[in-house]
Amino acid sequence: MYIAAGVWRGEVGEGSTVGGGEVQYREFEALARRYWEEIPEAYKEGVDGLVVERDAKPHPTLGDIYTLGECLTETYPSEYGGPETIRSAVVLYYGSFWRLSRLDPEFDWEEELWETLTHELKHHLESLADEDALIALDYAMDENFKRLEGEPFDPYFYRSGERVAEGVWRVERDTFLEREYASAEPPGPQTEFDWHGGRYRVPVPEDPGDVCFLWIEEGLERGPGEEVYLVLVRRAGFGESLRALFGRRRVEVREASVRAVAVASGGGQAGRSTVAG
DSSP, X not given: OOSSTTOOOOOOOTTXXXXXXXXXXHHHHHHHHHHHHHSOXXXXXXXXXXXXXXXXXXXXXXXXXXXXXXXXXXXXXOSSOSTTTEEEEEEEEHHHHHHHHHHOTTOOHHHHHHHHHHHHHHHHHHHXXXXXXXXXXXXXXXXXXXXXXXXXXXXXXXXXXXXXXXXXXXXXXXXXXXXXXXXXXXXXXXXXXXXXXXXXXXXXXXXXXXXXXXXXXXXXXXXXTOEEEEEXXXXXXXXXXXXXXXXXXXXXXXXXXXXXXXXXXXXXXXXXXXXXX
């Protein structure tokens, strides 16, 4: 993800192993500092520098998850906000890159390095603007990984992701289309939704629970590596909401894989989930 149009990443020199294979620490550090210099100074105002650590930073509880980089930010008391009161340092963890490259034979060192640098700089810029969108996105990514690993997770995590349209969110390469329904009008046995100008139908489990993730395994055109989920959310009544709030009722979560079938346009509008094309 580029910080601004016109910022050129460039290519590594002939014979370099960046982009795949083994990358030594010195080569990694040199490339990181080269990219750092290519980023306009306006985007680095208030950042004291770039630190490249040799060590990996594994997730404290989840296996095979590593922190590639961090933006360490401190705020100094002042009546005026800005770069003078908010100072940051961007840290990259070479060991994390190396370990992930061992897990993924297609790991692209150059692309991941650039994306990590710009991602952490966006953290700093959002700190200056008092925004927390990236913090929310990091939370959504963490909870999505727990879901994929079969661990307990926040069933509404995707709402902390990038909102791209009404009822549509993205978390990395996963797209979530949400459809709410009233308890008195459960969906099924099939439901319809819109995707990139087409209308599709999928089957619905007999008991969708309170939140049901329907992984659309087949039938949709999508980008490389993109996964699409239709999320059915039962709208709780006031009494149920109170019981859930005080911990007296657990949210029932269901998951299923389904195949989407294209249907003729012009169908009913109730419960439509739409993603912009």
